[in-house]
Amino acid sequence: MAAYGGPVFDMAVKQFEVIADYLCIQQDARARLLMPKRAVTVSCPIHRDDGTTAVFEGYRVQHHLTLGPTKGGTRFAASVDLGEVAALAIWMSWKCALVGLPYGGAKGGINVEPSSLSKRELEALSRRYMQEMIPFVGPHTDVMAPDMGTNEQIMAWFMDTYSMYQGQTVTEIVTGKPVSAGGTLGRREATGRGVAHLVRRAADELKMRLSGATAVVQGFGNVGSIAALELHNMGVKVIAVSDHTGALYRPAGLDIPELVKYAGSRVSLDGYSNGLILDSAEMLTLPCDVLIPAAVERVIDAKIAGNLRCRILAEGANGPTTPEADRILEKRQREIFLIPDILCNSGGVVVSYFEWVQDLQRLFWEEEEVMRREYQLLDRAFERVLARSRRDKVFNRTGAMAIGVERVRDAKDTRGLFP
Numbered sequence: 001m002a003a004y005g006g007p008v009f010d011m012a013v014k015q016f017e018v019i020a021d022y023l024c025i026q027q028d029a030r031a032r033l034l035m036p037k038r039a040v041t042v043s044c045p046i047h048r049d050d051g052t053t054a055v056f057e058g059y060r061v062q063h064h065l066t067l068g069p070t071k072g073g074t075r076f077a078a079s080v081d082l083g084e085v086a087a088l089a090i091w092m093s094w095k096c097a098l099v100g101l102p103y104g105g106a107k108g109g110i111n112v113e114p115s116s117l118s119k120r121e122l123e124a125l126s127r128r129y130m131q132e133m134i135p136f137v138g139p140h141t142d143v144m145a146p147d148m149g150t151n152e153q154i155m156a157w158f159m160d161t162y163s164m165y166q167g168q169t170v171t172e173i174v175t176g177k178p179v180s181a182g183g184t185l186g187r188r189e190a191t192g193r194g195v196a197h198l199v200r201r202a203a204d205e206l207k208m209r210l211s212g213a214t215a216v217v218q219g220f221g222n223v224g225s226i227a228a229l230e231l232h233n234m235g236v237k238v239i240a241v242s243d244h245t246g247a248l249y250r251p252a253g254l255d256i257p258e259l260v261k262y263a264g265s266r267v268s269l270d271g272y273s274n275g276l277i278l279d280s281a282e283m284l285t286l287p288c289d290v291l292i293p294a295a296v297e298r299v300i301d302a303k304i305a306g307n308l309r310c311r312i313l314a315e316g317a318n319g320p321t322t323p324e325a326d327r328i329l330e331k332r333q334r335e336i337f338l339i340p341d342i343l344c345n346s347g348g349v350v351v352s353y354f355e356w357v358q359d360l361q362r363l364f365w366e367e368e369e370v371m372r373r374e375y376q377l378l379d380r381a382f383e384r385v386l387a388r389s390r391r392d393k394v395f396n397r398t399g400a401m402a403i404g405v406e407r408v409r410d411a412k413d414t415r416g417l418f419p
């Protein structure tokens with residue numbers, strides 16, 4: 001797969017090989033499952049506020065369209081490259097299949113630090129990116145959503161740009177939109193709520209009381225902040241949180257509602273002082289009951305995995321744990337209960353699916369209905385993963401990924417090869 005490369009892509013390949021071996025998938029069938037169907041690279045020129053022209057590189061990778069349109073977020077970050085986007089698209093496929101959504105995986109992104117742009121520049125870049133993507137996306141081909149560095153406003157600009165070209169409003173082209181522009185109630189909170197809900201399920205399994213338990217949350221964006229708030233509301237003491245500007249630690253528990261308000265108004269935790277400042281890596285190895293990495297990929301390497309002191313590891317981020325770390329965590333599975341990323345953070349895409357369905361039907365649900373259905377799908381997936389991992393005595397990641405990979409493999413086998 002010469003088009004793709006880099007450490008994140010290598011990680012997705014290594015993870016897949018472990019699962020393909022476990023499922024005894026023939027060598028010649030593996031590339032068909034793993035190789036992305038399409039990858040697009042576009043250049044997005046915009047006028048900067050100072051009158052100069054800047055060009056940003058954008059990507060979209062669609063992993064497979066076997067089960068329906070592809071689905072996945074759009075990331076605006078300085079780290080974005082084709083390999084990372086391809087890996088994230090592949091993970092979206094296993095995630096959608098695991099929770100039973102009629103989608104393949106996709107991911108897109110622009111190599112840009114969004115905070116370096118003014119609001120006008122960000123709008124110009126978002127619109128140009130969507131305009132460049134028009135030949136490749138559609139409500140029945142590929143449906144975008146938010147990811148790191150993007151938000152509801154950007155989804156509204158995407159939807160508006162696509163719609164202006166179609167000559168009609170096509171809300172179902174993206175999910176994660178504001179409710180005022182065809183979004184669903186409960187999408188903004190969906191990923192963080194899902195993480196907290198699954199932590200509660202894991203705690204029940206372990207017969208662990210959440211009230212008074214401690215949690216550490218890495219990343220305080222849409223996923224980390226809502227997960228922290230939900231856990232706080234369940235009586236959990238959140239003792240440390242971090243974002244790219246630093247990490248705060250307060251053994252007696254941080255004031256999460258206040259921190260959420262603070263980070264919301266300033267877009268980061270920078271300058272907040274009511275806690276000890278920690279090194280972000282050091283934070284991961286603090287003794288705690290629940291550890292939630294909700295930032296970027298590959299933060300838990302082999303060394304950190306050996307030093308983790310949590311009881312539940314709930315992966316809010318995509319790909320936070322390296323395959324080398326996995327080998328260590330597999331040996332420590334009696335000590336540390338893993339909620340693997342494709343299960344743990346799947347509440348986001350589950351509610352994106354509900355948004356797409358509501359947009360297609362022009363029929364909108366109450367927030368309680370959205371939440372009830374989200375938890376129902378998450379519960380079903382959680383139980384399936386547990387049953388599979390226990391039956392075959394495998395690591396929770398293996399159980400979860402196997403269910404996802406198997407579903408895609410079965411669909412491809414049944415449909416056959418065209419022509």
Ligand code: GLU
Nearest residue numbers: 072073145147348349352
């Ligand atoms: N970006 C999110 C993820 O990684 C959500 C994708 C979506 O809602 O389509 O799962």
